Amino acid sequence: MACGGSSSNDSSTASNPTSSNSSNNNSDSSTQLQGFYQATVGVGDKEFVSLVLPSSGGSSQWYGWYFKGPTLNADPYLYSGNLILGVNGAAQTNGASIRIYESGTLGSRSANFSQSSLNSFQATISNAGTQTSETMTATAQGILQTSLQGTWTGTWSSKGSILPNKNIVFDANGASTSMDAIGTCNNNNTLRLTGSSIYTASITINGATNCDWSALNAPSKTLNGVGFVHLSTIAGKNRLELILLDTDGSGISFRGDK
Numbered sequence: 001m002a003c004g005g006s007s008s009n010d011s012s013t014a015s016n017p018t019s020s021n022s023s024n025n026n027s028d029s030s031t032q033l034q035g036f037y038q039a040t041v042g043v044g045d046k047e048f049v050s051l052v053l054p055s056s057g058g059s060s061q062w063y064g065w066y067f068k069g070p071t072l073n074a075d076p077y078l079y080s081g082n083l084i085l086g087v088n089g090a091a092q093t094n095g096a097s098i099r100i101y102e103s104g105t106l107g108s109r110s111a112n113f114s115q116s117s118l119n120s121f122q123a124t125i126s127n128a129g130t131q132t133s134e135t136m137t138a139t140a141q142g143i144l145q146t147s148l149q150g151t152w153t154g155t156w157s158s159k160g161s162i163l164p165n166k167n168i169v170f171d172a173n174g175a176s177t178s179m180d181a182i183g184t185c186n187n188n189n190t191l192r193l194t195g196s197s198i199y200t201a202s203i204t205i206n207g208a209t210n211c212d213w214s215a216l217n218a219p220s221k222t223l224n225g226v227g228f229v230h231l232s233t234i235a236g237k238n239r240l241e242l243i244l245l246d247t248d249g250s251g252i253s254f255r256g257d258k
Helices: none
Strands: 035-040 047-052 061-066 077-085 096-102 105-114 120-127 134-142 152-156 159-169 176-179 191-194 198-205 221-231 236-245 251-257
Touching: 047 134, 047 236, 061 236, 061 251, 077 105, 105 159, 105 191, 159 251, 176 191, 198 236, 221 251
Parallel strands: none
Antiparallel strands: 035 047, 035 134, 047 061, 061 077, 077 096, 096 105, 105 120, 120 134, 152 159, 152 251, 159 176, 191 198, 198 221, 221 236, 236 251
């Protein structure tokens, strides 16, 4: 599902997911799969966002956000895992090695990709325990190279909770200078994004009474992940996607506009 709208007035530029130096013109038959892809799953407003990191040693780290409701007010299922890249557009997981964090419950899935390229892919994500699966055809979209500085307003997801109308304020270096509390966790947390285009993300959540991630008087909790910016479906705005996970694959996400 392609994003609509137009970019903001800052100096945003979109990376080209089909650049010729790594495109299908390559005579090598190795599967090319990298960047930001979007798909509509089933009917209605079910949206699947994928981010595939650059490959290393024949495999790629994959992250997925499965939104089953309105795009700025939804609790996405969070996917993370490693894809083994084959040839001729094929890629797959090593068994049920994909971690899925589904409304506060951690599980595992397998995934098979076909007809993969820097333009699109087809995928089936299977839950062997219930014999159910999700299928999709995803299309590559542009990632914006733009400043994070300023206020982003959107929705956090945390253990099945939807936390809308939350602000994150970033400085010019990608560090949060202020941010609203994530549910029952306090607002004295530190979020940092480093890099460009695809960001490495890390958040340290300090202890608070009934906090999902770090209880009062407990050590702070650090979640790590990735983030990127693309065009929002709201005209004139950019959209920030974040996924932040612990070592088991449980975690939180943020989707917000500026």
